[in-house]
Amino acid sequence: MNYLRATNLGEATALLARYPEALLLCGSTDAALQLRHAAATATLIDIHALEELKGVSVEDGHMRIGALVTLNELLRSDVVRASLPLLAACAETFGSHQIRNLATVGGNIANASPAADLTAALVALEATVTLASQEGERSVPLEAFYCGYKCTKLDHELITAVTVPLQTGEWYYRKAGMRERLNIAKVSIALTQGHGGFRISGASLGPSPVRFRTLEALLDGGVYDDAAIKEALESDTDPSGGHRSTKAYRLRVAFNMIKEALSQPEER
Amino acid sequence: MQITCTINGKVHRFDCAPESRVLDLVREAGMTSVKAGCGEGECGACSLFVNGRLVNACLLLAPQIQDAEVVTLEGLQEETAAIRESFAEHGAVQCGFCTPGFVLRAYDYLSHGGERSEEAIKAALDGNLCRCTGYRKIVEAIVKVKS
Numbered sequence: 432m433n434y435l436r437a438t439n440l441g442e443a444t445a446l447l448a449r450y451p452e453a454l455l456l457c458g459s460t461d462a463a464l465q466l467r468h469a470a471a472t473a474t475l476i477d478i479h480a481l482e483e484l485k486g487v488s489v490e491d492g493h494m495r496i497g498a499l500v501t502l503n504e505l506l507r508s509d510v511v512r513a514s515l516p517l518l519a520a521c522a523e524t525f526g527s528h529q530i531r532n533l534a535t536v537g538g539n540i541a542n543a544s545p546a547a548d549l550t551a552a553l554v555a556l557e558a559t560v561t562l563a564s565q566e567g568e569r570s571v572p573l574e575a576f577y578c579g580y581k582c583t584k585l586d587h588e589l590i591t592a593v594t595v596p597l598q599t600g601e602w603y604y605r606k607a608g609m610r611e612r613l614n615i616a617k618v619s620i621a622l623t624q625g626h627g628g629f630r631i632s633g634a635s636l637g638p639s640p641v642r643f644r645t646l647e648a649l650l651d652g653g654v655y656d657d658a659a660i661k662e663a664l665e666s667d668t669d670p671s672g673g674h675r676s677t678k679a680y681r682l683r684v685a686f687n688m689i690k691e692a693l694s695q696p697e698e699r
Numbered sequence: 700m701q702i703t704c705t706i707n708g709k710v711h712r713f714d715c716a717p718e719s720r721v722l723d724l725v726r727e728a729g730m731t732s733v734k735a736g737c738g739e740g741e742c743g744a745c746s747l748f749v750n751g752r753l754v755n756a757c758l759l760l761a762p763q764i765q766d767a768e769v770v771t772l773e774g775l776q777e778e779t780a781a782i783r784e785s786f787a788e789h790g791a792v793q794c795g796f797c798t799p800g801f802v803l804r805a806y807d808y809l810s811h812g813g814e815r816s817e818e819a820i821k822a823a824l825d826g827n828l829c830r831c832t833g834y835r836k837i838v839e840a841i842v843k844v845k846s
Contacts, residue, residue, distance in 0.1 A: 434700055434717035434762060456760065460740060463758045466718045467738075475717055477762050503752075527826025528804070530740050532752040533759070612825035613741060 433474040440483045440563060443476065443589055448565045450474040451587050457499055458533040460526070461542045484537065484591055487511060492597050498537025498590045502526065502549075505536065515595060516697065517602040517621060521552040524606050527613045537590040540573070543581045543639060545671075546616045548606055550577075551634035554642050555621035558595045562588040570594070574632075577639035600625035603692035606634075607684050609675075617676040620688040624696065631692075635675070636668040636685060643667040646689070655693060661686055704764045706730060707774025715761050721747075722756035724764075725771060732772035732799040736828075743827035746800040747771045753807045755826070772799045779806050781845050791840035793831030800827050805841045815842050 435450070437443035447453065453474035456462050466472065478484065484499040487508050494514060496505070505511055506522040525548060526534055539549045540560060550573065558573045564587050573593065576584055603622040608614035619634040628651040631643040646663040661682075670681040702713040706728055713724050722745045725733050736744030738757045745756040748770040749763070772779065782805050785791070792798050801824070808823045820841050821834070829837060 432717050436762065456762065459760050459763055460755075460758045463720065463760055464739060466760070475760075475762075479763065527740070527743065528807075528823065529743055529746055529753055529755045529826040530758070532754050612822070 436477040458535040502531035514597045520604045551640040552621040554640045555632035564588040580638035601696035618684045622692045706769045719761040721759040730771040743800040785840040785844045789840035791836040797829045
């Protein structure tokens, strides 16, 4: 296997242009398992030393979270806890302490798991993701970044940061799984209700994070009727009946969570 | 590839493939407190410190410890003495396989000023599994570590 280490962003994008099929190595929590279970990747590009991809900062009502920020850094950040409590609540349920010390925000986004809690929370928060290549940088709404199961629009690019508008108004985050901690979501729901109306998203309810636009429109219109909510949920989601649970279960739990979100939201 | 790092203060050099797991490297270097459990980051039996952060050695690849300071339970005998004594006193071990991981996590938690409540300790132990004890005695042992 070919191992290449990038020490700055320019080096990383040059290597990526040269080896477009390479696997990027940062926290390595997903990469280590992928390398064990899947066919050998020919090239590893190690980006874990890239300073440009570290740190959290706030400007103009937005938070910029570097792709290499770990889940524990996110969880412990005072500014994240104060300005994006939904994201902090989500990080709290992510993996375990040891995994949170390694796993990065960018890795979770790029890995594109349908069960990725962080990406569902970020979609509800209307995050945009910044991608860099040799041609320069571009920003894409996170929701539009996914194109199906484990499919992203990365095109010889790497994720440098995610930018999130600071949260206002009511919010809700909840995850259901087999056990309380170190859990892969059977269903997770993230909801915010600020000046722009409802923003609702979920994980494990489709091939990638799903934004519930029909449901949002319904609730924005003041309709809180159970049957209408159920119908909207069914049209917004496409849950699989995978080995972790059935489609009917996922829909039922999602419905219960939406009801709970509407009756007992957190407030910021 | 060549990897150089310190393990418990001593310089080690490995000639290994980039996809080698740190878990296997440190065990080959003689640090057998680092246990090969689930191999998927679920059980925490392979926990060790890399540059001061507790991580799963099974999820870490060789290049990640280049120039790093790796510390295992072997290198923290004095620092963990009170924790190990408390585990023994409270019978917080059965087969013992998970114990080094639990002791390191307890050390990590307490040395960062972790709260001594059962609830907080249970949450802090989210990365460590024990198949024997049922956790009650482990939690009790950590609550009662003499400081």
